[in-house]
Amino acid sequence: MPPTLPAADRPTLLLVGHGMVGQRFLEALVERGATESHRVVVLCEEPRAAYDRVHLTSYFEGKSAEDLSLTPVDFMAKHGIELHLGEPAESIDRGARTVTTPSGRSFAYDVLVLATGSYPFVPPVPGKDAEGCFVYRTIEDLEAIEAYAKDSTRGAVVGGGLLGLEAAGALKGLGLSTQIVEFAPRLMPAQVDEGGGAALLKTITGMGLDVRTGAGTQEIVTDEAGRVTGMLLTDGTELPTDLVVFSAGVRPRDQLARDCGLDVGERGGIKVDEECRTSDDAVYAIGECAQTVDGKVYGLVAPGYAMAEAAADAIAGFPGSFTGADMSTKLKLLGVDVASFGDAHGATEGCLDVVYADSRSGTYKKLVIDPDGKLLGGVLVGDADSYGMLRPLTGSVPPVSPEQLVLPAGAGGPVKLGPDALPDDAIICSCHNVTKGQICACGTLPEVKQCTKAGTGCGSCVKTILQLLPQSGDKGLCGCFGHTRAELYEIVKVKRITSYARLLDEHGRESARGSEGCEICKPTVGSIIASLAPSIGAEGYVLAGEQAALQDTNDHFLANMQRNGSYSIVPRIPGGEITPEKLIVIGEVARDYGLYTKITGGQRIDLFGARVDQLPGIWARLVDAGFESGHAYGKALRTVKSCVGQTWCRYGVQDSVRMAIDLELRYRGLRAPHKLKSAVSGCARECAEAQSKDFGVIATASGWNLYVGGNGGMTPRHADLLAQDLSDTELIRLIDRFLMFYIRTADRLERTASWLERLEGGLDHLREVIVEDSLGLCDELESLMADHVAGYSDEWAETLRDPERLARFVSFVNAPGTPDPTVQFVAERDQMKPDLQVLIPLDAEGALSVR
Amino acid sequence: MNLQLRLDEGWFTVCAAGAVQPGRGVAALLPDGRHAALFIDRTGRAYAIDNRDPFTGASVLSRGLLGSASGRAFVASPLLKQRFDLESGRCLDDEEIAVQAYEVRLG
Ligand code: SRM
Ligand SMILES: Cc1cc2nc3c(=O)[nH]c(=O)nc-3n(C[C@H](O)[C@H](O)[C@H](O)COP(=O)(O)OP(=O)(O)OC[C@H]3O[C@@H](n4cnc5c(N)ncnc54)[C@H](O)[C@@H]3O)c2cc1C
Numbered sequence: 001m002p003p004t005l006p007a008a009d010r011p012t013l014l015l016v017g018h019g020m021v022g023q024r025f026l027e028a029l030v031e032r033g034a035t036e037s038h039r040v041v042v043l044c045e046e047p048r049a050a051y052d053r054v055h056l057t058s059y060f061e062g063k064s065a066e067d068l069s070l071t072p073v074d075f076m077a078k079h080g081i082e083l084h085l086g087e088p089a090e091s092i093d094r095g096a097r098t099v100t101t102p103s104g105r106s107f108a109y110d111v112l113v114l115a116t117g118s119y120p121f122v123p124p125v126p127g128k129d130a131e132g133c134f135v136y137r138t139i140e141d142l143e144a145i146e147a148y149a150k151d152s153t154r155g156a157v158v159g160g161g162l163l164g165l166e167a168a169g170a171l172k173g174l175g176l177s178t179q180i181v182e183f184a185p186r187l188m189p190a191q192v193d194e195g196g197g198a199a200l201l202k203t204i205t206g207m208g209l210d211v212r213t214g215a216g217t218q219e220i221v222t223d224e225a226g227r228v229t230g231m232l233l234t235d236g237t238e239l240p241t242d243l244v245v246f247s248a249g250v251r252p253r254d255q256l257a258r259d260c261g262l263d264v265g266e267r268g269g270i271k272v273d274e275e276c277r278t279s280d281d282a283v284y285a286i287g288e289c290a291q292t293v294d295g296k297v298y299g300l301v302a303p304g305y306a307m308a309e310a311a312a313d314a315i316a317g318f319p320g321s322f323t324g325a326d327m328s329t330k331l332k333l334l335g336v337d338v339a340s341f342g343d344a345h346g347a348t349e350g351c352l353d354v355v356y357a358d359s360r361s362g363t364y365k366k367l368v369i370d371p372d373g374k375l376l377g378g379v380l381v382g383d384a385d386s387y388g389m390l391r392p393l394t395g396s397v398p399p400v401s402p403e404q405l406v407l408p409a410g411a412g413g414p415v416k417l418g419p420d421a422l423p424d425d426a427i428i429c430s431c432h433n434v435t436k437g438q439i440c441a442c443g444t445l446p447e448v449k450q451c452t453k454a455g456t457g458c459g460s461c462v463k464t465i466l467q468l469l470p471q472s473g474d475k476g477l478c479g480c481f482g483h484t485r486a487e488l489y490e491i492v493k494v495k496r497i498t499s500y501a502r503l504l505d506e507h508g509r510e511s512a513r514g515s516e517g518c519e520i521c522k523p524t525v526g527s528i529i530a531s532l533a534p535s536i537g538a539e540g541y542v543l544a545g546e547q548a549a550l551q552d553t554n555d556h557f558l559a560n561m562q563r564n565g566s567y568s569i570v571p572r573i574p575g576g577e578i579t580p581e582k583l584i585v586i587g588e589v590a591r592d593y594g595l596y597t598k599i600t601g602g603q604r605i606d607l608f609g610a611r612v613d614q615l616p617g618i619w620a621r622l623v624d625a626g627f628e629s630g631h632a633y634g635k636a637l638r639t640v641k642s643c644v645g646q647t648w649c650r651y652g653v654q655d656s657v658r659m660a661i662d663l664e665l666r667y668r669g670l671r672a673p674h675k676l677k678s679a680v681s682g683c684a685r686e687c688a689e690a691q692s693k694d695f696g697v698i699a700t701a702s703g704w705n706l707y708v709g710g711n712g713g714m715t716p717r718h719a720d721l722l723a724q725d726l727s728d729t730e731l732i733r734l735i736d737r738f739l740m741f742y743i744r745t746a747d748r749l750e751r752t753a754s755w756l757e758r759l760e761g762g763l764d765h766l767r768e769v770i771v772e773d774s775l776g777l778c779d780e781l782e783s784l785m786a787d788h789v790a791g792y793s794d795e796w797a798e799t800l801r802d803p804e805r806l807a808r809f810v811s812f813v814n815a816p817g818t819p820d821p822t823v824q825f826v827a828e829r830d831q832m833k834p835d836l837q838v839l840i841p842l843d844a845e846g847a848l849s850v851r
Numbered sequence: 852m853n854l855q856l857r858l859d860e861g862w863f864t865v866c867a868a869g870a871v872q873p874g875r876g877v878a879a880l881l882p883d884g885r886h887a888a889l890f891i892d893r894t895g896r897a898y899a900i901d902n903r904d905p906f907t908g909a910s911v912l913s914r915g916l917l918g919s920a921s922g923r924a925f926v927a928s929p930l931l932k933q934r935f936d937l938e939s940g941r942c943l944d945d946e947e948i949a950v951q952a953y954e955v956r957l958g
């Protein structure tokens with residue numbers, strides 16, 4: 001970082017408002033080096049730094065305030081920005097160039113930037129401030145709604161626009177019966193036309209929401225205590241409700257600017273020029289509080305971001321301007337895709353419409369075309385897949401007829417225009433103004449996000465980006481195979497291929513045949529061969545012959561590599577049940593080898609810090625005492641957790657420990673696309689947390705309930721109930737089928753949760769296939785599992801049996817007796833931990849020696 | 852046939868070629884205390900680079916998986932999966948990072 005001038009010598013830039021656009025503006029300043037040349041101070045009214053308001057509703061879906069945060073933890077400190085939370089600007093003195101806050105503090109500025117956003121408009125009806133009336137703009141608003149909804153059964157939303165529908169969906173999600181009151185004759189009047197509104201209405205009422213269009217709110221009715229009990233509408237009806245959310249549009253927060261005499265627009269909004277400068281040269285305004293040169297006040301985040309860039313350019317002395325923006329939006333509201341772009345309402349003179357509507361499926365698509373065939377804009381409701389491709393085509397004559405662009409595939413609409421057809425300068429990400437050319441210069445989605453920011457705003461362009469990237473459109477596993485994992489599974493199974501080299505040379509991409517392959521397909525194929533081993537005549541032992549070269553390091557050494565190159569060891573403890581004798585053995589082994597021991601989250605014991613050359617000795621003792629590999633290293637069954645169950649617990653209704661042990665022993669060693677976890681609870685109290693597992697079992701008075709597709713980890717998912725009150729045999733048969741169907745059809749590293757989310761037809765389809773046997777697959781799935789169960793043997797016992805197999809367990813091939821001197825430990829809390837000092841941190845000299 | 856690695860002093864014999872499984876690597880202790888990672892790919896070609904993973908400091912590159920990209924062999928670190936070109940030692944995922952590469956031969 002270049003040396004920074006002392007604060008006093010640098011001009012002060014004061015930002016008022018730290019919302020989405022404010023934060024983007026700060027990032028733009030950093031990118032242009034303006035945080036070095038200026039002292040930057042931020043006044044933020046809210047109690048927390050900028051967060052993602054666009055995805056506010058996901059707060060109700062379990063996202064926390066941290067998840068929504070747009071401000072990296074160290075951002076302010078790293079760039080020397082002073083952020084004052086909960087400190088709103090109260091007045092501006094333009095003469096003295098100071099801003100004061102209600103706490104009485106005064107902040108001097110050389111440059112002032114206003115990014116105060118909007119406030120929700122609440123129509124001035126009697127009762128609007130009653131207890132039970134809310135708006136929908138901040139995390140605090142949502143917290144208040146959530147708390148109030150706990151004691152309510154009915155909710156109403158005033159406003160059927162984009163935000164109103166989103167709020168209505170949220171109320172419904174909170175368990176309220178919900179009505180939407182919209183003054184205009186249709187829903188989302190700003191975005192969609194009449195036809196689109198009709199399609200939307202049908203779908204939304206179909207979801208159990210009540211919609212009243214063409215009716216305004218006259219009064220909020222309350223009880224003696226001043227709590228909302230209903231709404232009186234302009235058409236005379238009275239709607240009973242316990243809670244009202246106003247979502248009748250937003251108004252720019254321009255009061256500060258008005259009070260200090262800056263120019264504001266007739267309908268509000270601080271007037272700015274192309275550089276986002278207000279009528280005072282030292283003051284800028286950006287985002288929803290500004291009225292831009294085209295006379296508009298934009299209520300979307302993308303134009304706000306463009307304004308942030310323009311203002312940062314001007315302040316840092318770069319050319320840049322904001323002259324207007326596209327109002328295109330694509331939303332997934334209540335699960336309905338809605339998109340509008342360009343001249344959606346057909347305001348251009350002489351324009352023509354091409355419309356496709358299917359009210360059965362709730363689909364409506366309209367394209368606006370000028371007389372020469374140029375695409376001007378459009379509305380898509382119910383199916384907005386083509387949005388990513390149509391929006392960038394706006395302004396040009398599409399390469400195929402407009403009819404073909406709206407008709408569903410198979411109905412004379414064979415041409416699915418891919419993003420390939422787009423010109424290089426077509427804007428793909430409108431949030432960040434990124435063109436196809438810029439995206440194609442990157443290789444992967446993470447690269448695109450990092451280099452261009454495309455896809456990091458509303459996210460609606462991600463699908464198109466993926467189609468533009470090299471492997472995309474191409475579902476191939478990796479650079480070596482054009483097939484998906486599921487396709488490779490079928491090839492291996494049908495052709496009984498037991499060699500990776502043969503698979504690559506016969507079925508790999510042309511360019512990869514004869515090559516080394518890669519680190520993605522090798523373990524994947526290794527896993528497929530292992531899953532199918534008994535049925536295709538491969539050796540079941542994962543390190544047999546050529547298979548050994550395919551396994552990830554952990555599988556190759558049958559242990560988990562830790563950060564300093566040492567390994568951890570997890571013996572299997574089926575169901576979490578263990579005898580004192582076995583506990584003692586684990587304790588003795590750990591003591592004799594000086595290993596760090598810890599109880600894992602999977603009801604077993606992990607021994608850390610073994611050198612590679614110690615693994616065989618440790619396992620010799622464990623195997624001797626009756627332990628087996630716990631496959632903590634493999635994409636395989638991990639643990640089947642249990643609760644203590646009926647045997648001891650006063651509530652238990654079945655023997656959950658026995659069932660957990662049975663399941664763990666049945667599926668141990670089963671290689672899968674990703675790891676598999678399970679649990680069995682003895683009653684509905686669910687102490688084993690079965691509903692967070694790939695397959696979870698909960699006892700009932702008459703048998704077992706089977707849940708599938710649960711996940712903890714990064715994206716938790718509650719498992720779905722697949723079948724109820726099963727007998728032991730029925731339960732096991734169903735799990736056999738479930739696991740084998742998953743192994744057969746899932747992608748690489750796809751847990752059952754994401755697999756089930758992706759599976760076409762979802763849970764219903766799964767039930768058809770594995771319960772009702774709609775594909776006639778069940779016999780085969782069961783027999784594959786039977787083969788697995790019969791073919792199982794413990795990997796560590798196998799390894800120890802053969803001295804040749806043990807040869808790889810050395811630190812150095814040319815000095816088998818010498819331990820790796822960089823694996824060192826230091827003491828902590830009566831045990832040991834890796835000594836990272838000996839590894840020398842990355843930045844130290846010599847670490848980056850470039851030859 | 853032995854797998855040999857070129858040091859300043861001359862060729863240093865590490866092990867019999869047969870001790871290395873094609874597609875995988877082994878670690879060798881060099882006379883000056885450094886660790887080298889030696890690999891043989893499926894065509895029988897040998898490579899050697901420093902064994903130390905510059906991202907974590909751990910001596911583990913020999914335990915990574917081999918692959919090829921644009922016709923050149925690489926190893927993916929078993930810890931954080933960065934790939935290193937086996938001929939030049941350059942990291943394919945971070946152009947500022949490289950490890951030493953050694954000349955090798957089967958002799
Ligand atoms: C040891 C343990 C932590 C502990 O000290 O308790 C652990 C340790 C690791 N977990 Fe875990 N997880 C452990 C229980 C869990 C649990 C809890 C559970 O199983 O009940 C979860 C959440 C449940 C779930 O998976 O749905 C869990 C979710 C993860 C995830 C996220 C998976 C996901 O779907 O999002 C990863 C990353 C991955 O697998 O890609 C992970 C990956 C890892 C890895 C393999 C990371 C790595 O590559 O080094 C760790 C290596 C273990 C080792 O070296 O031995 N671990 N991990 C636990 C071992 C349990 C066992 O006995 O086998
Ligand atoms: C539920 C919801 C869903 C939305 N969905 C979409 C969508 O799908 N697509 C889309 O493009 N847009 C969407 N929007 C709109 C989008 O959130 C806004 O366009 C964007 O947040 C505007 O950014 P901003 O920084 O101008 O205003 P804001 O993000 O509102 O930030 C303004 C900040 O300034 C603060 N402030 C105001 N006055 C003062 C003062 N005097 N002193 C200090 N601080 C002050 C406010 O407290 C606020 O934190 C949605 C909005 C909501 C509420």
Ligand code: SF4
Pocket residue numbers: 643644645646649650651652653656681682683684685686687688
């Ligand atoms: S899940 Fe039920 S049976 Fe099992 S320990 Fe908890 S309360 Fe007892």
Ligand code: FES
Pocket residue numbers: 428429430431432454455456457458459460461462
């Ligand atoms: S269009 Fe919103 S993130 Fe790209």
